[in-house]
Amino acid sequence: MTKPNIKRRQCLLGACGLGLGMALNVGAEAPSSKSIGKEPYPRNVDEALARLKAGNQRFMDDKPLHDRQESSWRSLLVETQKPFATILGCADSRVPPELIFDVGFGELFTIRVAGNVIAEDVVGSLQYAVRHLHTPLIVVLGHEKCGAVSATVEEMINKPTEPEHIGALIQLIKPGLTNLNLKADKETLISSAVEANVRWSLHQLVTLPAAARAMREGRVTxxxxxxxxSTGRVRFI
Known part of the structure; x- marks a missing residue:
């Protein structure tokens, strides 16, 4: 893939620990689960999204299945993995995707970084998920009261106050917030900024040549x- 024209993050974002050194001959089939697990493996992107929504509803209702966590299931993942979706989420400790969507081991390929920003190593991880793990669905997951987004808004209103490497992170978020009404009340402003940042990350992704090609070919959504x-709900946009 042509190298994307995206600024590489500084030290703050350099160690993503996503296991990109895994063998490239990952199996294309999901581990056999005839007698393991309560939910069928999604057959397409619509079923993958429905699976996430159903899991999130169980999470909100305090009725999680805690499916596919037992040792018999984990043993099937020793040699292979076949996640049905990729999540690009924030590193915030309050937003663990596997719990939010009530999924088990091996079901999500998760990339977490402050502000769910798009940078070169993130793009590389996403491309790995699509090309080698064949995940048909990519979700950019932001969250309320995101600290990275809040810091960006603060810098836009006042002079920069964050140290160098947090400042580098802010510079990746700022272009997506240019149309905000900075005179709105703080709660409204941050809420609008969080959504704008998710849309900005999506925009950067879908304009990459490789991503555009994968979408045209129907390989990824x-x-x-x-x-x-406060509610535990994921509002899809």
Whole structure:
């Protein structure tokens, strides 16, 4: 793939630990689960999204299945993996995708970084998920009261106050917030900024040549979502 014209993050974002050194001959089939697990493996992107929505509803209702966590299931993942979706989410400790969507081991390929920003190593991880793991669905997951987004808004209103590497992160978020009404009340402003940042990340993704080609070929779909801290709901946009 042609190298994307995206600024590489500084030290703050350099160690993503996503296991990109895994063998490239990952199996294309999901691990056999005839007697393991309560939910069928999604056959397409629509079923993958429906699976996420159903899991999120169980999470909100305090009725999680806690499916596919037992040792018998984990043993099937020793040699292979076949996640049905990729989540690009924030590193915030309050927003763990596997819990929010009530999924088990091996079901999501998860990339987490402050502000769910798009940078070169993130793009590389996403491309790995699509090309080698064949995940048909990519979700950019933001959340209410995101600290990285809030810091960006603060810098836009006042002079920069963050140290160098957080400042580098802010510079990746700022272009997506240019149309905000900075005179709105703080709660409204941050809420609008969080959604704008998710849309900005999606925009950057779908304009990459490789991503555009994958979408044209029907190999991947991109959606955005915002996690509500108070309710546990993921609002898809």
């Amino acid at each position: 991109h959606v955005g979502g915002i996690y509500e801290l």
